[in-house]
Amino acid sequence: MKISSVDGHKPRLQSNGNVPNFSLIVLLSVAVLIFFVIDLALGSVKIPLEEVISILLYGETENAAWLKIIEFIRLPKGFTAILAGASLSVAGLQMQTLFRNPLAGPSVLGITAGASFGVAVVMLASGAATNAFAIKQLGINGSWLIVIASSLGSSLVLLVILSISMRVKDNIVLLIVGIMVGNITISLISVWQYFSAPEQIQDYLIWTFGSLNGVIQDQLMLLAIVVSLGFLFSLGASKSLNMMLLGENYAKSMGLNITRVRLSVILATSLLAGSVTGFCGPIGFIGIAVPHITRSILNTSDHRFLTPSTALVGAILMLICDIIAQLPGSQVTLPINAVTAFVGSPVVIWVIMKNRNLKASFS
Numbered sequence: 001m002k003i004s005s006v007d008g009h010k011p012r013l014q015s016n017g018n019v020p021n022f023s024l025i026v027l028l029s030v031a032v033l034i035f036f037v038i039d040l041a042l043g044s045v046k047i048p049l050e051e052v053i054s055i056l057l058y059g060e061t062e063n064a065a066w067l068k069i070i071e072f073i074r075l076p077k078g079f080t081a082i083l084a085g086a087s088l089s090v091a092g093l094q095m096q097t098l099f100r101n102p103l104a105g106p107s108v109l110g111i112t113a114g115a116s117f118g119v120a121v122v123m124l125a126s127g128a129a130t131n132a133f134a135i136k137q138l139g140i141n142g143s144w145l146i147v148i149a150s151s152l153g154s155s156l157v158l159l160v161i162l163s164i165s166m167r168v169k170d171n172i173v174l175l176i177v178g179i180m181v182g183n184i185t186i187s188l189i190s191v192w193q194y195f196s197a198p199e200q201i202q203d204y205l206i207w208t209f210g211s212l213n214g215v216i217q218d219q220l221m222l223l224a225i226v227v228s229l230g231f232l233f234s235l236g237a238s239k240s241l242n243m244m245l246l247g248e249n250y251a252k253s254m255g256l257n258i259t260r261v262r263l264s265v266i267l268a269t270s271l272l273a274g275s276v277t278g279f280c281g282p283i284g285f286i287g288i289a290v291p292h293i294t295r296s297i298l299n300t301s302d303h304r305f306l307t308p309s310t311a312l313v314g315a316i317l318m319l320i321c322d323i324i325a326q327l328p329g330s331q332v333t334l335p336i337n338a339v340t341a342f343v344g345s346p347v348v349i350w351v352i353m354k355n356r357n358l359k360a361s362f363s
Contacts, residue, residue, distance in 0.1 A: 032315050043326045044330065045065075055067055077213055077322070078319070085290075085315040088287040089291065089294075089311060091105075092105045093310045094241065094268060095109075099171050102292065110184075114158070114185055115274055117188060119149050119204065119207055122145055123200055150278030154270060161177070164177055210280055210282060213333070215279050215280065226275040230268045231268075233271065234272070235308075237264050237268065244258075289348045320343065
């Protein structure tokens, strides 16, 4: 979108050429379904596509082992990939619009660093002793304990950022404060690692690689609920974010409550990015790159179309990365973070070279 004036009066929002329509969203949805089925079929055990479709539609197949692999391993992982890709992408889109910064991502407010700090407390403090206490006294297994610790860490950082945002009126200043809060948590983690045992450090480093395999069915339901709530907040903020593209002064003149919009976006981002980090570990690249890819496809900055389209493109890209990470036909699974960076970085470079000026996407 571009800002233009009519007879010297207040600006209005214009579309850059093609007006996106719901047919594109339908096309992207079909692509998500196709890559989802491919993701289910490929892996260390290759399952024919027709058998995967039969399992999805009828819940039956000739091979009982295939049914268990799909039902208990690949379906949760596939749904997790969709939720993680969509969540991080929408969170990145909102951060880039709120701060008018093309390099802003879900971790820009330190929410991801806060989640990492919560996990570090569990893994680096006392390791197995903490897990044993949680299982015996609280009835919480290791995976749930990590999720809870991650959520508490991101929530703590969120409360700090929200309290600061009530006093700071400049989005750029708030961006800098968020980065500094993130740096503080990262420095604390580094100090903690320095004094931790090697096996504890190894467990924590493995978590930082990111993984889509560790989300069980019960956790998947909770992740879907939290992500859906964050996505509803994001859709509700679409009109407000469109107005902010015209400038804060103009948005205020139209009666927009900037503080309320900022709080809504921060809350949505914390729900989307914080929940994914808790369940899957810190996953990089997706939140920064996918919004630019989607803008390039749609050729618009209208968040009414960008938000759902960004979620779909993010889901597609994460499924592709998961397919590559599995190294089909091999017993090896690559860290998802390594794949997202390797696959996505050339795409971002291509988008930058094509558009020459990423700031054009925000005006």
